[in-house]
Amino acid sequence: MAARKSERQMNLTIVLLAARGYLTRHQIRRRVEGYAGLSDSAFERAFERDKDDLRRYGMEISTGQNAEWAADEIGYRILRSEFELPPVHLTAEEAAVVGLASRAWAAHDLAGSTANAVRKLSLDSEAGSADLPWDPVVTVPEHVFTPFMEAVNTRTRIRFDYRNSRGEVSRRVLEPWGLSQTKGSWYVTGRDVDRDGRRTFKLDRVIDTPRTTGAAGSFDLPPGLDLAAIWAELADQPARSAVLALRPGTEAVLRRRGIDTDHPRPDGLPEDWTLLEVPYSYEPGLIGELAAAADNVLVLAPADLRERVLERLTGVTR
Amino acid sequence: MSSLQQVPRLLALVPYLVRHPGARVADVAVDFGVSPEQVRRDLHVLWYCGVSGMPDDLIDINMDQVDQHGVIHLSNADFLSRPLVLSPTEALTLVVGLQALRQVAGPDAVGAIDQALAKVRAALGTRSELPDQVVVEVRSAADRVRATLDEAIARQRRIEMEYQPDHVLESQRRNVDPHSVAVRDGYAYLEAYDLDRQGWRSFRLDRIVDAVVTSIPAGQHGAAPSAPGRHWLSALDDADPVDLWLAADARWVAEKYPVEATRAATAEDAASAGVEPHPDDLVVTMLIAEPEWLTRLLLRLGQSARVLNADRWRAETTEAAERARRAIAMHQRVGEASGRVEA
Known part of the structure; x- marks a missing residue:
């Protein structure tokens, strides 16, 4: 079944590409072997789906009219200038890094897409060495990532059930603008249609397989959208600073993030403890980190952070 | 194999075969990341593709050569001798790989990576904004440390x-x-032979505080083990399971760390943990x-975590x-x- 559909779509591609002018649906139906023997309605359904798929593969299908046609006749063709990849020349160094990057998807379904891209780009490029010591494997949540990426690519709305950090489940419809991975977790950002506002969701918390809804190209990116700036908020972009004292020789990770501070040393702090200012943006993460350090760290400020660390520690003693 | 995967591959395969007459099935399989059997199935789909009623223009493949010698000769494919533009998915998967590579490669390779990214972006034509829509950030080391490792x-x-x-x-x-x-799960790791531990180890790059190249040549330690997968903890010899009750606000533990099993907490679990039962609580085994x-x-989780198999982990809970x-x-x-300290 898949083989017959693949063959039909290849034939449709060749027919549209070989056409000297626009072809009517009737002409296409006669020239593409896979459409023979289909009823009128079955042909219409198959042709519509095939056109959608061809566009998904990256093809531009032009619609228009030949000069001698009646006013209501619509035809289709693929212009060679829009179909063909212009020659891309990669130097040996560039080809080498492209080859490495193509291994990023390892055993994932998307590995095939990267392999296609590399084969297309290699046609007019130099050969690259494969002997480089880097192995950048990208991991994505299975079953969830690909539908979101397709929705981003095609600008299609996507519907999914989402469990928030408090465990509450809700159904969402999103116009997805982009996907970002930070600290090992993938996020999707877009316009939440029902709530009419920008939202970011963690893909790990999406339940079951998301489904696209509505037509491709059904929304535009907001003018002036700066996804990099939105995602910078997700990463640890410091907004506040904590003042800490650290026991000598401990907690090197906190110590490395610390900067010098002119905060006064409190009375009773041993001389060999280091006073530091540590910038942070995600308070729950820092509270956990400071609680884990327990009596290796003295939290001096801000006061609410200090209280919440002590609350957390009290929870361990019960 | 669905058409959504097969057709884009066929469209890349035809110009490749036009460019490499007599290509071997085994090499094509490696280059396209599929099995040799799949390459043969692909060839059977391509064979006689073309415009119905114009038999002289159908794609021809010498199937005897394929079957007997594993060698591919294809003709009459002039309509498809140039590759289709990159599909959004093809471009994005490659861009994401290049982004990940850019954050772990040595500083000397960054120029070539940026050039390659620019060429992919240029090849996207009207969709040139796509590479900004999917972004990976890898937790890695400072340039200085990466340069040292690279050297x-x-x-x-x-x-x-x-x-x-x-x-x-x-x-x-x-x-x-x-x-x-x-790179695994968004973090960069150095794979290295640890002289102090006498074994191969992985080191997270963002935990390497500093590194210097010594004058001592690296030793011969045999082949490095292949990268451990997601369940690296279970590969360790002396690992023991802990059954951990987690309140709803600590569910992230099950997402962040490798867990052997996850289930909803029962009333008995709540009683054993000494808490009121709640439907969103979890029990994980790690x-x-x-x-x-x-x-x-x-310590990190406070009152949101309790050890259920407490006898085994008495020393740790007490500590x-x-x-x-x-x-x-x-x-x-x-x-x-x-x-309050202002930033």
Whole structure:
């Protein structure tokens, strides 16, 4: 079944590409072997789906009219200038890094897409060495990532059930603008249609397989959208600073993030403890980190952070 | 194999075969990341593709050569001798790989990566904004450390580094022979032979505080093990399972760390943990190789975590509680809070 559909779509591609002018649906139906023997309605359904798929593969299908046609006749063709990849020349160094990057998807379904891209780009490029010591494997949540990426690519709305950090489940419809991975977790950002506002969701918390809804190209990116700036908020972009004292020789990770501070040393702090200012943006993460350090760290400020660390520690003693 | 995967491959395969007459099935399979059987199935689909009623223009493949010698000769494919533009998916998967590589490769390779990214972007034509819509950020090391690792790998030298593992309190001096840098789950790792531990180890790059190349040549330690997968903890020999009750606000533990099993908490679990039952609570089973790691996890989670198989982990739960008491006492003694610090 898949083989017959693949063959039909290849034939449709060749027919549209070989056409000297626009072809009517009737002409296409006669020239593409896979459409023979289909009823009128079955042909219409198959042709519509095939056109959608061809566009998904990256093809531009032009619609228009030949000069001698009646006013209501619509035809289709693929212009060679829009179909063909212009020659891309990669130097040996560039080809080498492209080859490495193509291994990023390892055993994932998307590995095939990267392999296609590399084969297309290699046609007019130099050969690259494969002997480089880097192995950048990208991991994505299975079953969830690909539908979101397709929705981003095609600008299609996507519907999914989402469990928030408090465990509450809700159904969402999103116009997805982009996907970002930070600290090992993938996020999707877009316009939440029902709530009419920008939202970011963690893909790990999406339940079951998301489904696209509505037509491709059904929304535009907001003018002036700066996804990099939105995602910078997700990463640890410091907004506040904590003042800490650290026991000598401990907690090197906190110590490395610390900067010098002119905060006064409190009375009773041993001389060999280091006073530091540590910038942070995600308070729950820092509270956990400071609680884990327990009596290796003295939290001096801000006061609410200090209280919440002590609350957390009290929870361990019960 | 669905048409959504097969057709884009066929469209890349035809120009490839036009360019490489007599290509071997086995080589094509490697280049396209599929099995030789799949290559043969692909060829059967391509064979006689073309415009119906124009038999002279159908794609022709010498199937005898394919079947008997594993060699591919294809003709009459002039309509498809140039590749289709990159599909959004093809471009994005490649861009994401290049982004990940850019954050772990040595500084010398960054120029070539940026050039390649620019060429992919240019090839996208009207969709040139796509590479900004999917972005990976890899937790890696400072340029200075990456340059050091790169130099040591290239010159096959031992390095001495200051490393901060997440399950011990103090940073350590480690002498390692570096092999490669890999990315897994958004974090970069140095794969290296650890001279102090006499074995292959992975080191998170963002925990390498500093590194210097020594004058000592790297030793021969046999083949590096292939990269461990997601369940790396279960590969460790002395790991023991802990059954951990988690409140709803600690569910992230099950997402962040490798867990052996996850289930909803029952009324008996709640009773055993000494808490009121709640429908969103979880019980996870994790393998613990470093007891210190569990102690710190318990401190981190406070009242949102309880060990259910308490007898096995008595020392760790007691240690966590004692450290917490000492920390609280210390805060009561020293440095009452002196106001908010502005950034």
